[in-house]
Amino acid sequence: MAIIGGGVAGLALAAELAELDGRMVERSGGTRPERRIVLLERENQYAYHSTGRSIATLSETLGSPEQRALTRASRTILDALGAESGTPLLRTRPVVWVADEDNVGALNALLTASPALRAADSAAARTLCPALRPEITARAAVERTAQDVDVEALHQQYRDRAAAAGATLRTAIGLESGTWDDARAEWTLTTDRGELVTQRVVNAAGPWADAVAARLEVPPAGLANLRRTVAIATAEGVGPAWPLVIDVAGRYYFRPERGGLLVSPADETPSPPTDAVAAPQDISVAIERVNAATSLRLDRVRTSWAGLRTFAPDRNPIVGPDPKQAGFFWFAGLGGTGIQTTPALARLAAAQLLGEAYEIPGLDPAALLPR
Template sequence: MQVADIAVIGAGVAGASLAWAIAPQRRVLVLEREAQPGYHASGRSAAQFSETYGNAVVRALSSGSRDFYFRPPRDFDGYALTGPRGTMMVGLDEDPAMLDRLAEEVSALSPGVRRLTPDEVLARVPILRPERVTGAVIEPEARDIDTNVVLQGFLRGLRREGGDVLTDAEVTGLSRTAGGWRVETRAGTVEAGIVVNAAGAWADRIAALAGAHAVGLTPKRRTACLIDAQGHAVDDWPLVVDTRETFYFKPDAGKLLLSPADETPTEPCDAQPEELDVAIAADRLERATTLAVRRVSHRWAGLRTFAADKTPVVGFDDDLPGFFWLAGQGGYGFQTAPAMARLAAALLLGDAVPDDLQGLGITADALAPGRFTRNGTAAGIGAS
């Protein structure tokens, strides 16, 4: 029997970052079903940090994570957590007025954001088809995240503070005790005052185990693959995404990481890529660029898990004492993790939302699980 103040279910970036943030104050044990942390969504991301991506709450959480990524704390032993990249939102057959509006909407969100002419777009990424490019909006300070270094840094910091991670420890049962929770896992029983549900695509399933209402999360499969850059010097290219987000590509160690930006609703699972989605990605790339996709060297898929409003779900369950949600990170789990971990740690300790996050307009209510479970509306909401 192990005893902890807080048992965190899930060792993806959500669970690991929160465990790191709260370990100086509480005894934390992270419980992970797989043999290694980060096996699911957190090991499969496109690793981009962008302050213009996502809805207003997500953008604020990303901005609240900026300092962490640009000036990492000492726990990370001097490792660079991000590298320069940039994000270029390209208009393909797009009305230039729409690009003007987009530039205006996002210009205050990140330094240096600006509108690009077609010539400026082609100077940056010469494979784009000139007849289709109507311009772009660039976010120069978007970054590549070294996701493995980030995840391992959180876990190292956790252990330094006396916390631990149990792997091969699938949670199979949750029951209330006088002091909190009894957590049954495949690696033994854990007693904890508080349980944190950071189980990614499985978070509604964990809620069911605990007897909580579901919040109505939808895991959505996203596919990615690596293709040959065919002699192009791609290293300095930004991530290129069309304004309708129907595909994107970015340099990845001399190759191009390509995704059809698919969002296929899926049951929680070990997501695998479908050949059709890889073919769709190749087709969209070939229509937008002069590149011909001859060889795909690696392909994978992961689940981006969304609540109905595409805003993460963070906070204590209204109906179940000691049951805390940290779920629904969607396609933004890395770029928002540092701020979300600080927010979650504050709420767990009964503190106010940190001042800097309040200054960005973040409120506990906007993220609270009760927005879905109050008045018994629960899982019926169903994300699209």
């Protein structure tokens, strides 16, 4: 089995697959041959693209009902992984959604859809983040159980576990093309470092997932890559325990980060798959909007970056076998919730690939199948 892509999706899947395979071999008393699992990452390092650029939030109020179910299941897995390794992967940081007068309706709708949210008045929101201007918080909602994820520790754990369970992980090797042999039911993959024969390819190439499909002559899933910009501004008087504040109208979000303030204009600019770079205009918009929403006077940016969030047309992840091409499995379209949903998604995908049952409460896996 060859996994293409060494972001959080590919790494988590390599670990879950190798461990599940090991358990299945053990159960069979060693009569079942172990599978060879190889992960190929084109960059010189893992998690260089979307995974390394997220803002690392776990919130049950983000995304579709499917993504929320995946997030709840992932939280349980992340808690257990942290406890097993002795390195906690989650740290509490509430999320506060804010609405000005014009957007109270949107906030009410979010409250109705999200059991994890509690309504809050302006004073309560400003107790959590005193810099918020009163007129920005005509109505607010708080998710007290939201958390920050230690993304670096997470993908390091997945790498260690994958390697310990026998998977081979390789960097600086890119998939270029491949041909499927129907009679032998196997792929011959051509990479920039030679050929590889495998029975199954898993497409975990993030923003390049449609490009990877095209290289193997598999029809695309219609994924769209949307650029998102983040900057860290120098700021006085920011409390390290402040929440992540999100404008319900989707114009900005901010939270403390290493003594400064992480800000984003919540932009969604269509982009080809590429090494995304922050545009100065998008950084200025983020600073202006956060200054307008708070009493802070941000004017200096310490660092900035941009990353791509990859969406299927229905904005749900795509996980499952390709409906037409044998030996081709999708694990893509993780959108803006790939960190917080991957732990459960990787278990689901591993079980599907190895023919085992795996249930996630509140999720019908059919909703994620490629069409």
